[in-house]
Amino acid sequence: xxxxxxxxxxxxxxxxxxxxxxxxxxxxxxxxxxxxxxxxxxxxxxxxxxxxxxxxxxxxxxxxxxxxxxxxxxxxxxxxxxxxxxxxxxxxxxxxxxxxxxxxxxxxxxxxxxxxxxxxxxxxxxxxxxxxxxxxxxxxxxxxxxxxxxxxxxxxxxxxxxxxxxxxxxxxxxxxxxxxxxxxxxxxxxxxxxxxxxxxxxxxxxxxxxxxxxxxxxxxxxxxxxxxxxxxxxxxxxxxxxxxxxxxxxxxxxxxxxxxxxxxxxxxxxxxxxxxxxxxxxxxx
Numbered sequence: 001x002x003x004x005x006x007x008x009x010x011x012x013x014x015x016x017x018x019x020x021x022x023x024x025x026x027x028x029x030x031x032x033x034x035x036x037x038x039x040x041x042x043x044x045x046x047x048x049x050x051x052x053x054x055x056x057x058x059x060x061x062x063x064x065x066x067x068x069x070x071x072x073x074x075x076x077x078x079x080x081x082x083x084x085x086x087x088x089x090x091x092x093x094x095x096x097x098x099x100x101x102x103x104x105x106x107x108x109x110x111x112x113x114x115x116x117x118x119x120x121x122x123x124x125x126x127x128x129x130x131x132x133x134x135x136x137x138x139x140x141x142x143x144x145x146x147x148x149x150x151x152x153x154x155x156x157x158x159x160x161x162x163x164x165x166x167x168x169x170x171x172x173x174x175x176x177x178x179x180x181x182x183x184x185x186x187x188x189x190x191x192x193x194x195x196x197x198x199x200x201x202x203x204x205x206x207x208x209x210x211x212x213x214x215x216x217x218x219x220x221x222x223x224x225x226x227x228x229x230x231x232x233x234x235x236x237x238x239x240x241x242x243x244x245x246x247x248x249x250x251x252x253x254x255x256x257x258x259x260x261x262x263x264x265x266x267x268x269x270x271x272x273x274x275x276x277x278x279x280x281x282x283x284x285x
Contacts (some may be wrong), residue, residue: 009235009242015225017247023220024091024100025254030213033204035089038214040195042084045218046225047188053181054225062179069176076169076183077190079162079254086159093152097254097263098140100155100248101271107278108133109164110171117168125284129277136273139266180229188222245275 027038054061064070090099108130115122141153149157173183206214231240248271255261263271 005072005234009231009240012227012231012234013240013243014222014246016241017244018250019220019224019227021096021100021247021250021254023217023224024096024251025258026213026220027088027091027217028096030210030217033210033214034199035085035092036198036202037204038088038092038217039085040079040192040223041214042088042201042217043081043188043191043195045215046222047066047185047192049219049222050181050185050188050226054185057179057181060179061182062177063182064173064176064178066189069173069178072169072172072176073183073186074190076166076173077187079165079169080187081191081194083159083162083166086155086162087227090152090156090159094156095261095263096259097252097261097271098153098267100251101140101274102137102153103160103163104210104245104248104274104278105133105137105157105160106163106167106175107281110167111281113164113168114171117172123284126281129281133274133277136270136277139270140275142266154284181248184225184229207241242279245278248275 023042027042030038087099088101090102111122111126111130112189114120141149141157143149170183174180176239250260252263
């Protein structure tokens with residue numbers, strides 16, 4: 001493996017984490033606009049941006065070649081769209097760091113789905129790591145008799161499940177050789193078209209400031225998506241697992257700077273538990 005490729009892979013994954021964290025900040029700053037409207041602007045702008053690499057590399061683009069691949073592509077787009085809406089709702093209603101960490105459950109969801117879909121072996125150590133990671137979530141959401149889980153935390157948790165489904169679909173498409181550029185483009189246009197009717201029906205007027213913020217959400221979301229895509233092209237996933245969790249640090253720092261969000265002791269222990277279990281699973285794989 002070339003050192004320059006390793007460096008570029010790490011750089012791309014860090015840029016991706018920072019871009020997604022900035023996206024989360026502007027999602028919160030855009031105010032009480034409908035979540036679907038925020039999601040639509042994130043994807044319609046990303047769609048326009050993804051046209052560029054499609055146009056530049058149109059001769060090299062590999063499209064789905066059979067019905068099964070197209071079906072999985074639609075599932076990836078559906079899971080990704082629902083997961084994005086849930087994630088935006090979570091970001092808008094709980095702390096940025098909490099929403100980001102709960103989203104990190106998605107690799108564990110991929111393990112579970114891979115067991116059922118790809119018939120991959122789920123070892124005892126992996127199963128134990130999944131259980132411990134979910135115990136870490138309990139430390140973050142702090143259930144009580146009066147309020148087992150807040151809507152924001154529930155949305156983040158459910159969003160992690162849909163994100164796991166999207167990643168499992170991506171893995172299948174990657175194995176099948178479908179071009180990453182086309183996968184990103186298809187997801188963006190599918191999401192934009194499916195959300196458009198809801199935006200038209202429930203459109204909320206926006207100030208110029210809110211419009212600018214949603215444009216930034218779209219741009220940073222596209223940067224984050226391409227950062228992940230190219231990171232895994234430059235180097236293997238095992239070399240990026242540690243740096244992939246940099247998004248939690250970025251989100252925590254930006255959450256403190258912009259919203260004065262300070263996680264309590266139990267949340268920090270929950271963060272560390274999920275990160276350590278995630279790194280352990282990545283190492284074992």
